[in-house]
Each structure stands twice: as C-alpha cells, then as structure tokens.
Amino acid sequence: MTTTSATTGLAPYQIADETFVIPWNLPAPPVGLFPMNSMVIRGAEPTLIDTGAPANREDWLAAAWGLVDPLDVRWVFLSHDDRDHSGNLVQVMEACPNATLLTSWFAVGRMFEEWETPLNRVRFVNDGDRVDIGDRELVALRPPVFDNPTTRGVLDTRTGAYWSVDTFATNVPEPMAESDELPDDAFEDGQLFGGRLVAPWHELLDDAKYQRYVDRVQRLDISVVAGCHTPVIRGPRIEKAFAATRRLPSLDAWHDFSQADLEAWMDAMGPPPEA
Ligand SMILES: [Fe+2]
Ligand SMILES: [Fe+2]
Known part of the structure; x- marks a missing residue:
C-alpha cells in the first residue's frame, strides 16, 4: 500500500472559520476508500484535534505545519488512543513544546504499551468537561458510536464544529471533502455500513436508552460535523446522519468478508511478482 499524497487525493481544506480538516484516504477494497481525517483549529490558541496515522506520517506532519507553526500549537486534543488518531502523537509533542495534551487517564495508560506520555504536559479531559482555549471553549462529549472506551468527541463552541471521531464513518468511492458529493x-x-463496522455492539443496544444517548449529542449547537472517517457533513445531511445512526439498534449485524472472499480476490489478482 502506498502512503504518499497520491492516496490522500485532497489537500487540507477549511470547514469553518479558522478550522481545517487534514484529509487522508485509506484504500479499502472492495468498498472503496475510508477517509482518515484530523482537524486543526487555528484560533487564538491553535489546537490539533487528533494526530493522524503512522502510515501517513510524513504527509500528515507537512500538512499540519502548513496550517500552523508547531511552536504556536497550544493544545492537542486526543479523541482516543487508536492508531489512526494517535499515530503521530509522539512526533507532535516533540515538535510542539508549548502544547498541552488533552486526554484521559485510561488513554495515557493504554498508550504506555508503546510510549510514555509526559504527564507534566497532560490535562485530563473527561466526558462533559470544558476547556477554555482563549477565544472559544471546547466541550468534550463522547459521540454515539465508538470503537475504543476512551473516546471523546469535541464541540468548538465558537464555530459549532463537532469532531465526531469514529461516529458517521463511511466508505467513499473517491476522495471527497464534502459528504454532499454523495447521492442520498x-x-x-x-452511514449504516460504517456504523455497524465501527460498533458491532449495536445489536446489544437498548433502543430507548440509546436514543436518549444520541439526543445528548444531537442537541448540541452543531453547525458542521467533521469526523475521522467521513467527508464533512453539513446542513440537512447532519440530521440524516443522526437519523441513520439512530437506526443501528434495529439493524442486523454486518457480516465480515470471508476466507472465500479473500481467496477470490487473491485469484483475481494472480500470482505475486517474483521477488
Ligand atoms: Fe477508533
Ligand atoms: Fe478511527
């Protein structure tokens, strides 16, 4: 798999005032691509929201420092410790000596298997906590669908941009900035595919409880949704995305591709080239 900008297909793009998405797209045959995004808020106290994936490190760091001087970065909000979100965290903390890491006790512990997070540069931010970042507040709020127990989304109270983390994940046929580029x-x-993929526990949900849980996020004053694995969601599509997510408790599980599928793909590809 190549990890150059050829797989990114997009340059960083603005989604709200002083708010940008750093895009990448992971090839996911046979379903197309999965977006692998991060977000940057370039306000009075510049803030990185997640740090991209290790496989895309060189391009991710270049894109981030193209948006903001690493010496100006004051905050790094880590939504959770999965590799596609925390993959360049060590490099970011080294490059950004003035940044404080917004994370949680459990995330720090989970990352300790690979690196030691400098605790003197950490601030614990739990579900429901608010952080003043100078010209706006960030509100940490766990999104409806998640694949890691430390997950927290974040709302920028100034722009209404909500980082939904792994919620609203979707495959896309080609790199795209806006979900409006997809037909209805x-x-x-x-949305239904991504939700079931990320959260196979959807079958276990108590529907009434889950709907109240989704309400908690949907009633935020959200103007635009950015997520790691979705093109930006705006306007009427925000309500449609929540509506699809609300259907998860009643949906059958998505069945993973089988060994027979894998063998068919390998046959179609033919023998590997000689070493
Ligand atoms: Fe995740
Ligand atoms: Fe993710």
Whole structure:
C-alpha cells in the first residue's frame, strides 16, 4: 500500500472559520476508500484535534505545519488512543513544546504499551468537561458510536464544529471533502455500513436508552460535523446522519468478508511478482 499524497487525493481544506480538516484516504477494497481525517483549529490558541496515522506520517506532519507553526500549537486534543488518531502523537509533542495534551487517564495508560506520555504536559479531559482555549471553549462529549472506551468527541463552541471521531464513518468511492458529493442513497448506505463496522455492539443496544444517548449529542449547537472517517457533513445531511445512526439498534449485524472472499480476490489478482 502506498502512503504518499497520491492516496490522500485532497489537500487540507477549511470547514469553518479558522478550522481545517487534514484529509487522508485509506484504500479499502472492495468498498472503496475510508477517509482518515484530523482537524486543526487555528484560533487564538491553535489546537490539533487528533494526530493522524503512522502510515501517513510524513504527509500528515507537512500538512499540519502548513496550517500552523508547531511552536504556536497550544493544545492537542486526543479523541482516543487508536492508531489512526494517535499515530503521530509522539512526533507532535516533540515538535510542539508549548502544547498541552488533552486526554484521559485510561488513554495515557493504554498508550504506555508503546510510549510514555509526559504527564507534566497532560490535562485530563473527561466526558462533559470544558476547556477554555482563549477565544472559544471546547466541550468534550463522547459521540454515539465508538470503537475504543476512551473516546471523546469535541464541540468548538465558537464555530459549532463537532469532531465526531469514529461516529458517521463511511466508505467513499473517491476522495471527497464534502459528504454532499454523495447521492442520498450512497450517503445513507455508507452511514449504516460504517456504523455497524465501527460498533458491532449495536445489536446489544437498548433502543430507548440509546436514543436518549444520541439526543445528548444531537442537541448540541452543531453547525458542521467533521469526523475521522467521513467527508464533512453539513446542513440537512447532519440530521440524516443522526437519523441513520439512530437506526443501528434495529439493524442486523454486518457480516465480515470471508476466507472465500479473500481467496477470490487473491485469484483475481494472480500470482505475486517474483521477488
Ligand atoms: Fe477508533
Ligand atoms: Fe478511527
């Protein structure tokens, strides 16, 4: 798999005032691509929201420092410790000596298996906590769908941009900045696929409890949704994305591709080239 900008397909793009997405797209045959995004808030106290994936490190760091001088970065909000979100955290903390890491006790512990997070540069931010970052407040709020127990989304109270982390994940046929580029049916199918993929526990949910849980996020004053694995969601599509997510408790599980599928793909590809 190549990890150059050829797989990114997009340059960083603005989604709200002083708010940018750093995009990448992971090839995911046979379903297309999965976006692998991060976000940057370039306000009075510049803030990185997640740090990209190790496989895309060189391009990710270049894109981030193209948006903000690393010496100006004051905050790094880590949504959770999965590799596609924390993959360049060590490099970021080294490059940004003035940054404080917004994370949690459990995330620090989970990352200790690979690196030691400098605790004197950490501030614990738990679900529901607020952080003043100069010209705005960030509100940490766990999104409806997640694949890691430390997950927290974040709302920028100034722009209404909500970072949904792994919620609203979708496959896309080609790199795209805006989910409006998807037809209605592809948008809904992608949301239902991504939701079941990320959260196979959807079958276990108590529907009434889950709906109240989704309410907690949906009633935020959200103007635009950015997530790691979705093109930006705006306007009427925000309500459609929540509506699809609310259907998860009643949906059958997504069945993973089988060994027979893998063998068929390998046959179609033919023998590997001689070493
Ligand atoms: Fe995750
Ligand atoms: Fe993720």
